[in-house]
Amino acid sequence: MINRTHDPELRSWIESANAPGCDFPIQNLPFGVFTRSAEGSPPKVGVAIGDFILDVSACVQEGLLDPSPAADACDESAINRLMARKPSALSAFRSELSDALSAAGSVGERARAAASRILVERSDAVMSLPAEIGDYTDFYASVHHATNVGSMFRPDNPLLPNYKWLPIGYHGRASSIVPSGTPVHRPSGQTKAADAERPTFGPSKMLDYESELGFFVGRGNALGESIPIDSAWDHIFGFCLVNDWSARDVQTWEYQPLGPFLAKNFATTISPWVVTSEAAEPYRVAALARDANDPKPLPHLSSDEDARYGGLNAFLEVYLSSSSMRDKRMDPVRLSRAPFNQMYWTVGQMLAHHASNGCNMRTGDLLASGTVSGPENDSRGCLLELTWRGTQPVTLPTGEKRRFLQDGDEVIMKGYLEADNRPRLGFGECRGIILPAA
Amino acid sequence: MINRTHDPELRSWIESANAPGCDFPIQNLPFGVFTRSAEGSPPKVGVAIGDFILDVSACVQEGLLDPSPAADACDESAINRLMARKPSALSAFRSELSDALSAAGSVGERARAAASRILVERSDAVMSLPAEIGDYTDFYASVHHATNVGSMFRPDNPLLPNYKWLPIGYHGRASSIVPSGTPVHRPSGQTKAADAERPTFGPSKMLDYESELGFFVGRGNALGESIPIDSAWDHIFGFCLVNDWSARDVQTWEYQPLGPFLAKNFATTISPWVVTSEAAEPYRVAALARDANDPKPLPHLSSDEDARYGGLNAFLEVYLSSSSMRDKRMDPVRLSRAPFNQMYWTVGQMLAHHASNGCNMRTGDLLASGTVSGPENDSRGCLLELTWRGTQPVTLPTGEKRRFLQDGDEVIMKGYLEADNRPRLGFGECRGIILPAA
Numbered sequence: 001m002i003n004r005t006h007d008p009e010l011r012s013w014i015e016s017a018n019a020p021g022c023d024f025p026i027q028n029l030p031f032g033v034f035t036r037s038a039e040g041s042p043p044k045v046g047v048a049i050g051d052f053i054l055d056v057s058a059c060v061q062e063g064l065l066d067p068s069p070a071a072d073a074c075d076e077s078a079i080n081r082l083m084a085r086k087p088s089a090l091s092a093f094r095s096e097l098s099d100a101l102s103a104a105g106s107v108g109e110r111a112r113a114a115a116s117r118i119l120v121e122r123s124d125a126v127m128s129l130p131a132e133i134g135d136y137t138d139f140y141a142s143v144h145h146a147t148n149v150g151s152m153f154r155p156d157n158p159l160l161p162n163y164k165w166l167p168i169g170y171h172g173r174a175s176s177i178v179p180s181g182t183p184v185h186r187p188s189g190q191t192k193a194a195d196a197e198r199p200t201f202g203p204s205k206m207l208d209y210e211s212e213l214g215f216f217v218g219r220g221n222a223l224g225e226s227i228p229i230d231s232a233w234d235h236i237f238g239f240c241l242v243n244d245w246s247a248r249d250v251q252t253w254e255y256q257p258l259g260p261f262l263a264k265n266f267a268t269t270i271s272p273w274v275v276t277s278e279a280a281e282p283y284r285v286a287a288l289a290r291d292a293n294d295p296k297p298l299p300h301l302s303s304d305e306d307a308r309y310g311g312l313n314a315f316l317e318v319y320l321s322s323s324s325m326r327d328k329r330m331d332p333v334r335l336s337r338a339p340f341n342q343m344y345w346t347v348g349q350m351l352a353h354h355a356s357n358g359c360n361m362r363t364g365d366l367l368a369s370g371t372v373s374g375p376e377n378d379s380r381g382c383l384l385e386l387t388w389r390g391t392q393p394v395t396l397p398t399g400e401k402r403r404f405l406q407d408g409d410e411v412i413m414k415g416y417l418e419a420d421n422r423p424r425l426g427f428g429e430c431r432g433i434i435l436p437a438a
Numbered sequence: 439m440i441n442r443t444h445d446p447e448l449r450s451w452i453e454s455a456n457a458p459g460c461d462f463p464i465q466n467l468p469f470g471v472f473t474r475s476a477e478g479s480p481p482k483v484g485v486a487i488g489d490f491i492l493d494v495s496a497c498v499q500e501g502l503l504d505p506s507p508a509a510d511a512c513d514e515s516a517i518n519r520l521m522a523r524k525p526s527a528l529s530a531f532r533s534e535l536s537d538a539l540s541a542a543g544s545v546g547e548r549a550r551a552a553a554s555r556i557l558v559e560r561s562d563a564v565m566s567l568p569a570e571i572g573d574y575t576d577f578y579a580s581v582h583h584a585t586n587v588g589s590m591f592r593p594d595n596p597l598l599p600n601y602k603w604l605p606i607g608y609h610g611r612a613s614s615i616v617p618s619g620t621p622v623h624r625p626s627g628q629t630k631a632a633d634a635e636r637p638t639f640g641p642s643k644m645l646d647y648e649s650e651l652g653f654f655v656g657r658g659n660a661l662g663e664s665i666p667i668d669s670a671w672d673h674i675f676g677f678c679l680v681n682d683w684s685a686r687d688v689q690t691w692e693y694q695p696l697g698p699f700l701a702k703n704f705a706t707t708i709s710p711w712v713v714t715s716e717a718a719e720p721y722r723v724a725a726l727a728r729d730a731n732d733p734k735p736l737p738h739l740s741s742d743e744d745a746r747y748g749g750l751n752a753f754l755e756v757y758l759s760s761s762s763m764r765d766k767r768m769d770p771v772r773l774s775r776a777p778f779n780q781m782y783w784t785v786g787q788m789l790a791h792h793a794s795n796g797c798n799m800r801t802g803d804l805l806a807s808g809t810v811s812g813p814e815n816d817s818r819g820c821l822l823e824l825t826w827r828g829t830q831p832v833t834l835p836t837g838e839k840r841r842f843l844q845d846g847d848e849v850i851m852k853g854y855l856e857a858d859n860r861p862r863l864g865f866g867e868c869r870g871i872i873l874p875a876a
Contacts, residue, residue: 135613166628170696171609175573175798185662187795201736224623224876258608259697266795298639357625357704360613438662
C-alpha cells in the first residue's frame with residue numbers, strides 16, 4: 001500500500017539526502033546497526049539518510065519520536081525485535097521517521113534543531129550485521145544463471161526438469177555471514193582437475209563472487225504451518241545485497257550428490273542496510289511472464305496477485321577493483337548490471353515454497369535469490385558466467401585479465417530500486433576484499 | 439584421557455543408576471535441559487543419573503558442588519555456556535558431579551541426605567532442546583548407506599568418485615530441530631512419479647526416518663581458521679541421537695542440482711541428553727580400516743591418532759510402534775541395530791573437513807553423521823534401505839506391512855556406547871510420532 005512516506009516529492013532537511021544519485025533519500029529509510037567509531041558506545045539501530053545515520057534512540061530522548069515498542073526495539077544490537085513487529089506498526093513507525101526527517105512540518109523543524117545530537121556521519125560509524133540470522137537459505141531463481149551454469153557443469157542437461165516447477169534452494173551457513181567491508185581469506189579446499197588422477201588440497205584457484213538479492217523474514221510461521229503465497233510479503237521485512245562467495249573448483253568436486261558445502265560456507269557478505277518491504281512497495285512490478293512452453297506453477301506457487309505484482313524493479317551492479325587499479329587511483333570498473341525483474345521465481349514464491357512443507361521461518365532468517373543474471377552478456381552476476389568458466393577472461397582498465405578473483409581484488413556490489421518519476425532507492429554497498437589463503 | 443570418573447567399578451547411591459541396562463550409570467553423566475512439569479520454574483541444566491535428573495544449581499545451593507563458572511553455566515535454559523568451557527574445566531566439573539553421585543565418599547553421603555532437594559524424577563520432567571543450535575550440518579559418512587542409496591537413485595553410479603576422498607556433507611535447517619517426543623506432521627511437498635508427466639503437490643507418500651549420531655561443537659574456531667584433525671576432539675562437547683526425517687519422494691524430485699532441501703527441513707528430532715566426549719573416551723576405537731583399493735585420505739584428513747582412536751564403539755537401534763501395535767499393547771519392534779564403528783569417516787574427519795576452508799564453528803553447532811548403516815541387512819538405518827525403496831516391505835508383529843511410515847507410527851531411536859568390562863552408556867531416546875499432514 002502506497003502511503004505518504006512514498007511521496008516522490010518529499011524532501012529532507014538533510015541536504016545530502018536530496019542529492020541526485022543518493023542511495024538513501026527520505027523515501028528509503030533503511031534500518032541497520034551501527035557503532036560510533038569514536039566512542040565506546042554499544043551498537044544500536046539506526047536509519048540511513050543521505051550521508052548520515054539517524055540515531056533512533058537519541059530521537060526518542062529528544063522527544064522527536066513517540067516512545068513505542070518499535071522505537072524501543074531500536075535500542076538493541078540487532079533489528080530482530082523490530083522485524084517481529086506487525087507490518088502496520090512498522091508502517092506507523094516509518095511514518096514517524098519520515099516526519100522527523102522531512103523538510104516540511106514542525107517535527108522536522110525540531111529535529112533539524114537537534115541535528116548534532118541525533119545524527120551520526122556514516123563515515124564515522126562502523127556497521128555490524130543488521131540481524132541475528134538463525135538460518136540462511138540460498139535459492140537459484142535466475143533462469144539465465146541456472147541455464148548458463150548448468151551448461152558448463154552438465155552440458156548435456158543444463159536446465160534440470162524440476163527447475164521450472166519449483167524454486168530450487170539449499171541451506172547455507174549462518175555463522176560465516178559477515179557485514180560489508182569484512183576482508184575474506186581465499187579458502188583452501190579439496191579440488192580435482194578433470195584430467196587429474198586424484199584430488200589435492202590447497203588454496204582455491206577459481207574464487208568467484210555471486211551477486212544476489214537477500215530478503216529477511218519479519219514475522220515467522222510456526223513449525224508445521226505454511227505461508228500462503230498471497231501472505232508472503234507480509235512476512236518479508238526487507239532486502240539487502242548478498243555476495244555468495246564461491247570456490248568453483250571446490251564446488252565442482254564436492255557438490256554431488258548433496259549440493260554445495262565448503263565451496264560456499266567460508267564467507268557470505270551482506271550489505272548492512274535493510275531496505276524495508278514498505279519502501280520497496282512502489283517498485284513492485286509484474287513477475288517475469290512465462291513462455292508459452294513453460295509450465296503453469298502448481299497452486300501453492302501461483303497467484304494472480306503475485307503474477308501482477310510479485311516482481312521487483314531492482315538492478316544489481318558488480319564492480320571490481322584490483323590492487324594495481326587502486327595503486328593507480330583508478331575507479332572500480334563495473335563488470336555487470338542485472339535486472340531483478342528477469343528472475344524466474346519471485347521472492348513470494350521462494351518464501352511460500354520454503355514454508356510449504358511446514359518448515360518454520362524465524363524472525364531474522366535470511367533468504368537469498370541466488371545469482372541475479374539477466375539475458376545479456378553484461379548482466380551476468382558472477383565471473384563463472386562472465387568469463388564462461390575462465391575461457392573468456394575480462395580485461396580490467398589496467399590491462400590485467402581476470403578469469404577468477406585474485407588476492408587483493410575488491411568486489412563492490414551496489415543495487416537500486418528504480419521506477420519512473422520516483423527517486424531511485426539504493427541498497428548501499430556490499431564490499432569485500434580478497435586476502436591470501438590463511 | 440581416562441580418569442576416575444571412568445572407573446567401571448564406580449557405583450552411585452542412586453540405585454536405579456546401578457541397574458544393568460540403565461542408560462545413565464554414574465560413568466555417563468550427560469547434560470540436558472529440563473523443566474519440572476509440576477512447577478512453573480524455568481528450564482535449567484541437569485545431569486541424567488538412573489531414573490533421575492540431578493539439578494545442578496540445587497546442588498550448588500546445598501553446598502554439594504563448589505561455585506564455578508561451569509556450575510554457574512547450568513542455571514540457564516541451554517548448555518551453550520557450559521559447552522564453551524575448556525575441556526580441563528569440564529573434566530574437573532564432571533569429577534565433582536561424579537563425587538556427588540558416588541556411593542562412596544563424604545560428598546556422596548551429604549548429597550544422598552539432600553536427595554529430595556537435588557533430584558527430579560525423569561518422568562516428572564519435560565526436556566527441551568539441550569542447546570541453542572546456530573548451524574546444523576548433516577554428513578553422509580556411512581559408506582554402506584551411501585552405496586545402498588546411491589544404487590537406488592543412480593544405479594549406474596552408486597558411489598560417486600568424491601566419496602572416499604572427503605566426507606560429503608550439507609547444511610541442514612536449525613529452526614526445525616525439535617526435542618524427542620515432539621510430534622511431527624507428515625510434510626506436504628512437490629513430487630513427481632517417474633512415469634508422471636508433471637509433478638503434484640500433496641502429503642509425502644514416502645516418509646522415512648534416518649538414524650544418525652549427532653555431535654555438538656564445544657569451543658569453536660574463528661572465521662578463516664581451520665581445526666587440525668588432531669585437535670578435533672577438543673572441539674567436540676558431546677553426542678546425541680538424531681532422527682533426520684526425510685520425505686523420499688520430495689527428495690527425489692528436488693535434490694538436483696543443489697541437494698536435499700524441503701525433503702529434510704520440516705523436522706529433525708534429537709535426543710535431549712548430551713553424552714560428553716569425556717564420558718565417551720573409553721569407548722573410542724580404531725577408525726574403520728581402509729580397503730587396499732581405498733585412497734589414503736589427504737593430509738588434512740589423515741592422522742595416525744585418528745586412525746587408531748577416532749572411531750566410536752556406538753550402536754544405534756531403531757524401533758517402530760504402529761498405532762495398532764499400541765492398541766494391542768505390543769512393545770515397539772526393533773527394525774535395526776547399526777555399528778557406528780563401521781562408518782567410513784570419523785567424527786574428527788568430519789569436523790576437520792568442515793573447518794578446512796576456514797568455516798567458523800560456533801559453540802552449540804550440531805553436526806550429524808548421516809544415516810548410520812552397517813554392512814548387514816538388519817543394520818540399515820532407514821526404511822529406504824531396509825525396504826529397498828519400498829520393494830521389500832517389513833512386516834510388523836501385527837502383520838501390518840511398512841514400506842514407508844504411516845500416520846500414527848512412532849519411531850524410537852536408542853543408542854549405546856559399549857566396551858568390554860565397562861558399563862554400557864546409553865544416549866537415552868529419540869522419539870517422534872507421525873501426525874497426519876496439516
